[in-house]
Amino acid sequence: MTTSTVRARITAAGTGTPPTFYTQHELLRLFAVENPRIRSLFLNSAIERRYLTLPPAGEDGRPRTESQGELLRRHVRSGIAMARDAVQNCLKRAGAETKDIRFVCCISSTGFITPGFSALLIKELGIPHESARLDVVGMGCNAGLNALSAVTAWSTAHPGEMALMVCIEACSAAYAFDASMRTAVVNSLFGDGAAAITVMSGSDGPVRAPAVLKFTSKIIPQAIDAMRFDWDDEHGRFSFYLDPQVPYVVGAHAEAVLRRLLDGTGLRRSDIAHWVIHSGGKKVVDSVRVNLGLSRYDTRHTTAVLRDFGNVSSGAFLFAFERLLDEDVAQPGDHGVLMTMGPGSTIEMALVQW
Template sequence: MTIDSVRREVLPAPVRAEAVPTVRARIVGVGTAVPPLSYSQQEVLDVFGVTDPKARGVFLNSSIERRHLVLPPIGADGRPVGEPQGDLLDKHKKHAVESGIRALEECLKRAGAGLSDLRHLCCVTSTGFLTPGLSALIIRELGIDRHCSRSDIVGMGCNAGLNALNLVAGWSVANPGELGVVLCSEACSAAYAMDTSMRTAVVNSLFGDGAAAVAVVADGNASRTTPGALGDDGPRILRFASCIIPEAVDAMRYDWDRDLNRFSFYLDPQIPYVVGAHAEIVVDRLLAGTGLLRGDISHWLVHSGGKKVIDAVVVNLGLSRHDVRHTTGVLRDYGNVSSGSFLFSYERLLNERVTRPGDYGVLMTMGPGSTLETALVQW
C-alpha cells in the first residue's frame, strides 16, 4: 500500500474517563540551546552552491528565515569540506552533548533545581547512534550522581519528545517528589546528505540544530529532592494519545543511502496531507471522555514540522494562526529542530506569561512511523 492510498480511519470508541489519580506529573521547567552560528536560507544555498531553481525554491519558500547549524569548514577550493559518515557521527556526539548540557542547565535553573536534585535523565536523539548513549555521556561530563537513573530514546524521530515525556511522567508518578528530565538533543547537520538534488533539498532546507529539556515532578509530599516551590506555575500532565499510520511507515525514514555512502533522511511529499488527515483523529481520542471540546483548549503547542505540515494541522483542526503562533515562530527562527521543537514553542508560551490557572493545553508532535503523539495538560 502506498502513501497515496492512506484513508481516514473511523474514530475508535471513546476512551473511558479515567479515575482521577492522587498523584499527577507536572512540568516544572524548560530550557533550550542552539549552536552559536545561524544562517539564512540564502546563505546555506551559497555555501553549498545550490543553483537548481526548483531546489532553491524549496529553500526560499519554506517560511524559515534562519537556522542554527554546524556546517563543514570551507576548503581551499572554496567549497565545503566533505564529511564522511564517521565524521558526521563525531559531529553528532560533540554537538548533541554540548547543546544538550546547556539546555539541561537552563531547564534546571528555570525549575529552581540543581544537578544534585536530578533523579532520572531521559535523552532523546535521532541524528546519530551512540553506545553508550547521550545520558551516560552527559552524566559523566557534568558529574551527576552515578545513581541517577537514565534512559535513551534513539531513532523515533520528531515525535520522540512526547514519547519520552509520557515515559518520564509515568516514572514521576511512581516516584512522587523526585525530579526527572527529558532532554531532546538533535544535531541535524550531522544527518544531512549534502548534494544539490531535489530529493535532499526538502530535508536540507528544513532542519536545524538544537536541544531542549523539560523537567517533570509529580505532586506528592515534599522530599529532600524537591527544592523549594519547584516550578509552581507549570501545568499538570493529564493524559496522552497516539496514532500510528502503518501504511505510511516508509514516508519518513533515516536509512543508508548506497549512492551517497552515508545515512540519509527521506521525506515523502505527501506527508503534510497524511498528518493533517490524522490530526483530528488523535486529538478527538485525546479529548474523548474528558468533556472537553477543541474550543476549550487555550494553548496549542504543535511540532514545527514545516510550513505545509502546520497548514494541514491548522485546517484539519480548525485552528487559528494565533493558536500556532509559537509553532510558526520557532520554524521561522530555528527551522525544524526535530524532537525538541514543541519545547521551543512551550518556552515561548511561558515567556509570554499569558497562561491562567485552569487553562488547558494540547501538545502535538509527529514523525516517522508515521506517528502523531499528543498530550493534554492543565495549568
C-alpha cells in the first residue's frame, strides 16, 4: 500500500490542561470519602493524577455544589482556556500560525452551547473569519475519530490548506457529587483536557506526517444505554453513567472492527507497528489489549495517559498520539491504528501510514 499526495496527513499535535491537578488520594481527602468500595474505585484505577477545575469550597470545606448554569459557564471558560493552549502548542509544532487555518472542527461532550466552540475559538484566537467550521457535540469518547473522518474529507478536497481539529472536554464541569456508585465510577475516572491536531493534504506537507488511509466503525445497539450523558432528575443536572460491563462489550467486538479495517489492505495485525488507543479506563484498556493480542508495549502511551490525566474523553487518544510523535520512533512506511470507543456503544478505528 502506498500513500498518495492527496492523502490527508496529521501534521502536528498539541494538548492543554487546567493549571491544577489532583492525585486520587487528594481527591478522596478533599471530598471526605470513607466508603471502602468508592475508595477502591479511585485507588485501583491505574490513575495517579488528573487535571481538574473544581468548584470553590463551601462552608464545610468541601467543593460546593454548583448549579447547571454555573457548570455550563465553567465548561465554556475552562474549555476555551485549555483549547487555546492546545492549539498554540499544536501550531508551534506545525510551524504555523492561526492565520494559516482554513477549517476548524471542535468536539465536546461535557456541555451544550450555541454558538459552539468553533465560533468561540475563531473569535478568541484570531483565526480567519472566513474559515469553514464544524462542531461535533454529544458523541462522547469516540467522537475524535468521527470528527477526523470529516476533517480528512475536507482536507482532501482542499489540498494545501490547513484544517484544525480540537477536542475540548471539561469533564469536571459535568460531575455530580454524592455517595452513589454511579457518580463514584465517573468521578474516579475522568479528567479535563483539550487536544488539537493540524491536518493537510497535498505534496508540500511534512514527509514524516502520517497519512490517514481508512476509517471503520461499529455501533453495538444492544449496549446503547451502557454509556450515557443524560439528565439526572435527582441532582437537577446532566451527569455521566457508565455500565460496569462496558470494558467487556468493547473488548468482545474490537477484533471484528480491526479485521474490517484491514480488509482489502493486504495488512495483517502483525504489520501494525503503532497503536493509539483511547484511555477509557484500566479494564477497558486491558480488555482491548487481550482481545487484540497486543503487548503492554503496544499500549504504553495509552496507559501512560490514563496514569497522568485520567480519561479525557474525546481527546484522550490524541494525548497518546502526541506522545507517540514525541517519541519519534515511527519510520517511513510504518502503519498505525487509532482506536476510540464510546456511547452507542461504538468502536471507531482509523488506519494511518507514515
